Amino acid sequence: MNHEELDASLDSFGDALASATRVTPGNALRPEDIAVAGAKPSDEVAQYALHLGDDALILAQRLSHWISRAPEIEEDIALGNIALDVLGHARSFLTYAGLAWDKSEDDLAYWREEEDFTSLQIVEQPNGHFGVTIMRQLIISIYQHLLYSKLLESKDETIAAICAKAVKEVDYHRDHAAAWTIRLGQGTEESAEKMRHALEVLWPYTGEMFQDEELHRSLGEVAVLPSTLREAWEKEITDVLAEAGLQIPKTGMAMAHGRVGEHSEHLGFILAEMQVLARKHPGASW
Amino acid sequence: MAPTTPQEPGLSAVPSYEEQQSQSRFDALIGDDSRIEPRDWMPEPYRKTLTRQISQHAHSEIIGMQPEANWITRAPSLKRKSILMAKVQDEAGHGLYLYSAAETLGTERDELNDQLLTGRAKYSSIFNYTARNWADMGAIGWLVDGAAIANQVPLCRASYGPYGRAMVRVCKEESFHQRQGFEILLSLSRGTEKQKQMAQDAINRFYEPSLMMFGPPDDQSPNSAQSMAWKIKRFSNDELRQRFVGMIAEQVKVLGLTLPDENLHFDEEKKQWIHKDLNWDEFMNVIKGNGPANAQRLERRREAHREGAWVREAATAYAAKQEQSEVA
Numbered sequence: 332m333n334h335e336e337l338d339a340s341l342d343s344f345g346d347a348l349a350s351a352t353r354v355t356p357g358n359a360l361r362p363e364d365i366a367v368a369g370a371k372p373s374d375e376v377a378q379y380a381l382h383l384g385d386d387a388l389i390l391a392q393r394l395s396h397w398i399s400r401a402p403e404i405e406e407d408i409a410l411g412n413i414a415l416d417v418l419g420h421a422r423s424f425l426t427y428a429g430l431a432w433d434k435s436e437d438d439l440a441y442w443r444e445e446e447d448f449t450s451l452q453i454v455e456q457p458n459g460h461f462g463v464t465i466m467r468q469l470i471i472s473i474y475q476h477l478l479y480s481k482l483l484e485s486k487d488e489t490i491a492a493i494c495a496k497a498v499k500e501v502d503y504h505r506d507h508a509a510a511w512t513i514r515l516g517q518g519t520e521e522s523a524e525k526m527r528h529a530l531e532v533l534w535p536y537t538g539e540m541f542q543d544e545e546l547h548r549s550l551g552e553v554a555v556l557p558s559t560l561r562e563a564w565e566k567e568i569t570d571v572l573a574e575a576g577l578q579i580p581k582t583g584m585a586m587a588h589g590r591v592g593e594h595s596e597h598l599g600f601i602l603a604e605m606q607v608l609a610r611k612h613p614g615a616s617w
Numbered sequence: 618m619a620p621t622t623p624q625e626p627g628l629s630a631v632p633s634y635e636e637q638q639s640q641s642r643f644d645a646l647i648g649d650d651s652r653i654e655p656r657d658w659m660p661e662p663y664r665k666t667l668t669r670q671i672s673q674h675a676h677s678e679i680i681g682m683q684p685e686a687n688w689i690t691r692a693p694s695l696k697r698k699s700i701l702m703a704k705v706q707d708e709a710g711h712g713l714y715l716y717s718a719a720e721t722l723g724t725e726r727d728e729l730n731d732q733l734l735t736g737r738a739k740y741s742s743i744f745n746y747t748a749r750n751w752a753d754m755g756a757i758g759w760l761v762d763g764a765a766i767a768n769q770v771p772l773c774r775a776s777y778g779p780y781g782r783a784m785v786r787v788c789k790e791e792s793f794h795q796r797q798g799f800e801i802l803l804s805l806s807r808g809t810e811k812q813k814q815m816a817q818d819a820i821n822r823f824y825e826p827s828l829m830m831f832g833p834p835d836d837q838s839p840n841s842a843q844s845m846a847w848k849i850k851r852f853s854n855d856e857l858r859q860r861f862v863g864m865i866a867e868q869v870k871v872l873g874l875t876l877p878d879e880n881l882h883f884d885e886e887k888k889q890w891i892h893k894d895l896n897w898d899e900f901m902n903v904i905k906g907n908g909p910a911n912a913q914r915l916e917r918r919r920e921a922h923r924e925g926a927w928v929r930e931a932a933t934a935y936a937a938k939q940e941q942s943e944v945a
Contacts, residue, residue, distance in 0.1 A: 337871050362695075392690060395702055399686040399917070402925020404679065404709050404716075411706035415699060422695050437694045461928050517938065518931025525927065608693045608751055615809050617693045617751075617801075 362422040362436055365489060370430070376487050377431030378449075378546055379554050381439070382590060383490075384424030385450040388440060389598070390471060391418035392605055393458055402461055409507060413468070416500040423493045441609035445599050446592035452585070453536040455597045459529065462515055462522070466529035469508035473567050474540055475501045477560045486552040509571045516575025523576065530572075531580045538584030540564075544591075647848055652778035655721040663847055666840075667777050668722045669738075670849065672729045675715035677741035679733075680914050682708045684748035685757060693751060700797050701754060707790045714786065718779040734919050741765075742900065743826050745908030752805055752812075752819035758798015760820070760827035760865065766791045767861040768831060771851035780849075799868065806872045813874075820869070821877045828892065829900045831858040862890045 372380060394414035401407040425436040453471060458464045479498040485491040515522040541561040547554045572578060587595070609615075632640065639658035646653055653659055685705050692698035716726045732738035743761055748754070769788050775781045805816035832838055832854040844850035852860075863883070869876050878893045903911070 337868065388695075395689045395698075398689060398702065398705050398709070399679075399682040400921045400924075402921070402928035404713050406925075406928075407682070407709040408706055408713070411702060411709065415702050415706065418695065418699050418702065422699070425695075440695055441693075461925065514935045515928070515931050518935045519927070521927050522931030522934075604690050608691050612693070612809065612811060615693075615812055617697055617804055617808075 362419075362426040365423055365426045365493075366430070366435075368489070370489055372427060372431045372487065372489070374431055375546060375550055376490070376553055377428040379550055380424045380428035380490060382449045382546075384421045384428055384439070385448050386454050386471075386475075387417045387421035387424060389448070389450040389601060390454040391415075391421055392601055393454065393456075394464070394468075396458055397464065406461075410464070413504050413507065416497075416504065420493065420497045420500075423496075427489050427493065437609070441606045445594060445602055448592065448594065448598060448602070449590050450594070450598070451536070451539055452587040452589045452595045453533065453540060455589070455595045455601065456533060456536060457597060459532070460525060462525040463529040463532065465508055465511045465515065466526065466533050468504060469512050469568065469571065470533060470537055470540075472501050472505040472508050473564055473571075474560065476505050477563055477567075478555055478557075481555045481560070484552075485554070490553065512571055512577070513575045516572070516577045526575065526577055527580070530577060531582060534580050534582045535585040536587055539587035539589060542588075542590070647776055650774075650776075650848070652781065653776050654778045662843075664722050666844065666847070667780065667849065668719055668724050670844075671715055671719040671722070671780055672724070672732070673739050673741075675712045675719060675729065676733045676738055677744065678708045678712035678715060680740045680918065681744045682712075683914055683917055684744060684746070684910075685754060687748050688751060688754055691751075692754075697754075697801070704758070704794050704797060707794065711787045711790070714783040718777075718783045721779045722777075730922070734915070734922060736906070736915065739904065741830065742903045742908065743830050744914060745903050745911045746822070746826055747909050749822075750815050750819060752802065752815040753823070755798045755801030755805060755816060756819035756823040758794050758796075759802055759868070760798075760823045761830070762791050762794040762798060763865065764827045764830040764861055766795060767857050767864075771857075772849075774848075774851060776848040799872075802872050802874070806874055816872070817874050820874055824877050825893075825895055828858055828862060829895050829897070831855070831861070833897060833900075859890050862892050866890070 391414045394410055394417065397410040398407055398414070401410055421440075422436050425439045429435055429439050453467065456463075456467055458467075476498065479494040479501060482494040483491055483498065485494070512526065516526050517523070541557045541564075543556050543558050547556050569579065587593070589595075609617075640660065643653065643657070643659055643663075646657070653663075682705050685701060685708075689698060689701050689705065692701050716729060719729060720726055729738070733740065743764075748757065766788060769784055769791065772784045773781055773788060775784065802816050802820070805812040832841075835841065835853045835855045838854050841850060841853060845853070862881070866876065866881060866883075881890065881892050883889070884891050902908070906912075
């Protein structure tokens with residue numbers, strides 16, 4: 332069977348490229364394009380791309396666990412879609428970062444150790460019940476939406492281009508999380524209680540999201556200083572919480588330093604699961 | 618022409634004038650290869666058969682998410698992870714269209730879901746086998762989705778409109794699924810010795826169960842004739858199995874791997890593929906609930922349903938409050 336015959340044989344039943352979901356929507360910038368374009372970032376820019384990529388990767392890993400376990404089939408699809416979008420962002424950021432060090436997205440995802448990851452601890456937090464997952468998503472989507480919107484002006488063209496695609500998607504993630512927060516906050520007494528619980532367990536990890544690092548300062552107009560996002564973020568999330576009948580809890584902030592490789596106890600398990608197969612077969616391609 | 622529907626015994630054996638008229642209209646539509654639509658009159662056994670078949674198909678999509686979802690978090694590259702996620706999500710989408718198609722026949726999704734959770738409804742037995750290694754993602758795509766497509770393409774012409782139309786979309790997406798499965802196996806077959814073994818092992822385990830997906834041989838398939846008369850089904854189990862086995866026998870050569878069926882060959886005289894005898898005892902045993910993963914698959918579905926109850930209740934309560942405030 333030659334290549335064309337095989338193609339025809341596999342295609343005999345329909346359209347080979349059809350999928351209900353968008354693996355690579357529109358003319359968006361794909362990881363493959365970034366690898367080919369080959370605009371090599373400086374070490375510092377790569378480190379910044381790694382921050383953004385690690386947040387997205389760990390979040391995608393967490394979210395993907397919901398597929399086939401959600402409260403409704405519609406939510407299997409919605410959470411799956413969000414996970415897929417976020418994984419796409421991770422792939423683009425990691426591919427770009429890797430160009431600085433001659434590494435692929437997979438080298439970075441599968442062959443780094445726990446302390447080499449730079450994700451924020453908020454994305455490492457366990458899924459918990461559906462309310463915890465929604466609250467984590469609300470916290471991070473509002474944040475990413477503000478961050479990516481500002482990064483559209485980044486002096487680094489590739490980062491700006493990745494964000495141009497990502498910002499539209501996180502806008503939808505934010506709507507989805509806000510709608511559920513309001514629905515659950517105002518639903519039943521039980522659901523309101525669960526949302527208050529979600530806020531209490533997650534809130535301590537929001538402080539880390541706004542910590543400025545030396546890297547941010549030295550990157551100047553390439554990056555966004557996290558502290559500058561705080562006010563807008565607080566206003567936006569307070570509005571959603573108010574509509575849901577919820578309040579910001581009176582908890583302190585955890586000492587969290589994921590950006591420098593100090594992670595929650597959860598990350599080790601996340602990586603163990605994510606990396607196990609790849610690491611059993613060093614040098615293999617898939 | 619003769620009525621396509623067998624008459625029930627008892628009083629209903631004497632149909633009213635209206636019923637006779639409706640039955641002839643229905644028979645004429647079937648005879649013309651036209652479509653029956655939700656508002657058309659249809660005989661009860663036709664409605665029942667379709668509801669059963671479509672909802673079983675929907676359940677299969679939903680349960681079928683599990684063996685693959687099992688590997689999403691461990692997929693060995695980010696690209697594979699992304700494709701697998703898209704695929705499993707497609708399956709949830711197929712479940713949704715099919716439940717919607719079944720609802721047009723008058724049974725609500727909640728009731729259909731309850732039938733699944735309480736074990737009153739069946740789903741495709743193949744999903745009661747476990748996905749033990751990564752290559753199973755390849756074998757499931759290539760063989761299981763491949764067999765599903767062979768079964769489903771003729772269903773695009775099923776006489777019931779909503780079912781046929783849902784199948785058109787489902788088949789397009791399934792074709793993408795089969796390709797991604799084949800591509801996984803192709804990469805493994807060109808990889809390391811261990812990867813190659815993994816691929817062969819997966820094919821060995823899924824070959825026979827995938828051939829059994831077409832159902833028992835024609836002489837042991839009692840409901841097939843009625844479904845063919847109603848033009849729900851267009852080809853017999855054995856015809857479809859033949860077509861499928863012929864395709865994979867060629868495709869496996871491209872992989873440089875083998876099917877676990879040494880004497881598989883095309884008999885020029887009989888004009889048919891001769892494959893090994895399939896283990897129908899095992900098939901029946903899995904249907905009865907004793908497959909490797911029946912208990913696990915159902916429990917996972919029940920668990921998701923149970924743990925999501927508070928979310929659905931809250932959504933309903935919120936919707937009711939919204940409606941009230943709109944009225945006020």
